[in-house]
Amino acid sequence: MGNRTIIPFGPQHPVLPEPIHLDLVLDDETVVEAIPSIGYIHRGLEKLVEKKDYLQYTYVAERICGICSFMHGMGYCMSVESIMGVEIPERAAFLRTMWAELSRLQSHFLWMGLLADAFGFESLFMHAWRVRERILDIFEQTTGGRVIFSVCDIGGVRKDANAQALDKILSVMDTLEAETKELTQVFLNDSSVKHRTCGLGMLSGQDAIALGAVGPMARASGVDLDMRKLGYAAYGKLSFEPVVETAGDCYARTAVRIREIFQSIDLIRQCVRLMPEGDVIVKVKGNPDGEYFTRLEQPRGEVIYYSKANGTKFLDRVRVRTPTFANIPALLETLKGCTLADVPVLILTIDPCISCTER
Template sequence: MSRTIIPFGPQHPVLPEPLHLKLVVEDEIVSEVIPNLGYVHRGLEMLSRVRDMHQMIYVVERVCGICSCLHALAYCHALEKLYGLEAPPRARYLRIIWGELHRMHSHLLWLGLYAESFGFESLFLAFWKVRERIMDIMEATAGNRVVISTNIIGGVRRDISPENLRWIMNEMDLVEKEFRQLMSTMLKDYTVESRTRGKGYLSKEDAYALGACGPTLRGSGWAIDSRMLEYDALKDFSFEPVVEHDGDSYARGVVRFKEVLQSIGIVRECISKIPDSELSVPVKGNPPAGEAWSNVEQPRGELLYYVKSDGTKNLPRVRIRTPTFANIPPLLVMLKGCELADVPVITLSIDPCISCTER
C-alpha cells in the first residue's frame, strides 16, 4: 500500500485555469482531496471603489473569459433594479440572443476539453471547429470574439441589422448540422462511455445538500435552472430545463450537450420574434441608495450579483457569487474513491472556471 501525494495542478495540461488539488493516492485510488485556490485572484470586486458604476460593467465582464457577457448582464440587471428602470423590448431580445450564443460557445469549449481529458484529441478539435462559427458571429455583430461589451445599464449598445440576423439563422442551421454529426460519438461511443459512465457519482440528496448548481445539479435529477425565473425575453417563451438522472460524469456531459441544442432553438425563436424599439433607456445621475441582487443562468450554473449603493457614483460593494465556487464542495465528494485516471474527467465534468471563482 504505497501512499503518495500527487499534485493535480495548478499548471496542468487538462485544466483550463489553475486549480490546485492535492490528491492523496493509495495504489492509484484517491482517498482524500485537499483543494487550494487563489492562483488567479485579481481583486476585481474592490475596483468598484475607484471606478464608477458605468466603468464597472467593463471590469465585471473580464471576471471570466468564457461567460463574460452574462456577468455584465447580471450586473446590469442589478443596477436596473436599483434605478427602477426596465430595458426596452428589443434590448431584452438582443441580450438573450447574445447570452445564448455565449452559452453555446461555452458548452462547445467544455465538450472539447472534456474529450481531450480522456485522450480523444480528434473529437476535441471537431467540437472547436463548430465553435469557430459562433465566434465569427460574435465578431461580426459585436466587434470582439469573446468580451463583447454590448450590455449597458438600461439596454444594449449595439444593434444587429436584419442581414446579420438572417446570417445568424443560417449559421445556426450549419452549427446544428455539424453538431449532430458528433452526437453519436459523444453519446454512444464505447470508449467514451467506458471512461465516463459511473465515474464521479453525485447522488440527488448530496447534490442539493452541498449546494451544487447548473448542469452538476441537473445531471443528478433536479430540474432547477435560473432561466425559469424568466428574465428579459425569456418571459415570452416556455422554458424547460434539461434534466438527467444518473448523477455521473456521463449524465453531466449529456446535459450540456442537449443544452446546446436547446440554445440553438432559443436563438432561432428570438430572431424570429424580435420586436423593434429603441436600444436603451437613458440613465441619469447616481443610483439611489439601497441594495439589489440579480440572478442569471451562466453556462456553469446560477450566478448571483449583490450590489449596494450609497448614492455616490462608486458602489461600495459588488458581491459576485459564481457557480463554480458552489460546485467545488461536490467535486471533493465526487473525487473520493475514484481512480487516478478518472481525476481529470471528474474535475472537468463540473466545468471549473477558476477565474470566476477567485475574481
C-alpha cells in the same frame, strides 16, 4: 491500509488552461481525499468597485471571466438597473437573451473540446472547437469582439443587430444543428468515450442539494434547477423546459450539456423570430441608491450578483457568487474513490472556471 501518497495536481497542468491546485491523497491508485488550494488568479475585482464608478464597472464585470463574459456584464447591469428602476427596451432584452444563449453555446462547445482532450480524444477536441468558431463568427459580426464584447451597458445594449445579421444567425443555426448532431453522436454513443464517462463520479440528487451544486451538475442528478425559469431578460416570453437527467454520473452531465446545446439553438431561433423593433438603450440619469440581488443562469450554473449603492457614483459593494465555486464541494465529493487516471475527466465534468471562482 496501503501506502498513502500525496500527488500535487496543478497549478500548471496540461489538462487545464487555468491554474488550480489540488493535493490528491492516494491509497495506491485510488483517491481518498482531494484538498484544493486556490488563489493563483485572485485579482480582487470586487474591491475594484471602489475605484471605478458604476458605469465603468460594467467593463470590469465582463472581465471576471472571458468565457461567460457577456453574462457577467449582464448580471451586473441587471442588478444596477433594478436598483435604479430602469426599464430596458424590449429589443435590448431580446438581444441580451440571444447573446447570452450564444455564449452558452460557445461555452458548451469549449467544454466538450476540453473534455475530449481530457480523455485523450484529440481529434474530437479539434472538431468541437472547429464548430465553436461558427458562433464566434456571429459574435464578431454582431458585436465586434470574439470573446469580450463590451456590448452590455446599464440601460440596454450598445449595439443593434440588423435584419441581415439576424437572417445570417438563423442560417448558421441550421448548419450548426446538423454539425452538432454529428459531433455529439460520438459523445453519447461511442463505446470508448462511454467507457470513460459512464458510472464515473456519481452524485445523487440528495448530495447535489446538500452540497449546493448548481447548473448542469445539479440537473444531471435530477435536480430541476434553472434560473432562466425566473424569466429575466426575455426568457419569460420564450418557451423552454429545463434539461434534467437522473443518472448523476459524468455521462449524464455530458448528456445534459449536449441537450442544452440543442435547447440554446432553439432559444436563439425563438429570439430572432420574436425580436421586436425599437431602441436598444435608454439613457440613465442619476446615481443608484439601494441594494439588489440578481440571479441568472450561466453555462456553468446559477450566478448571484449582489450590488449595494449609496447614492454616489461609486457602489459600496459588489458581491458575485459564481457557479464553479458552488460546484467545488460536489467535485471534491465525486473525486473520492476514483482512480488517479480519472481525475482530469472528473475535474472537467464540473466545467471549472477558476477565473470566475477567484475573481
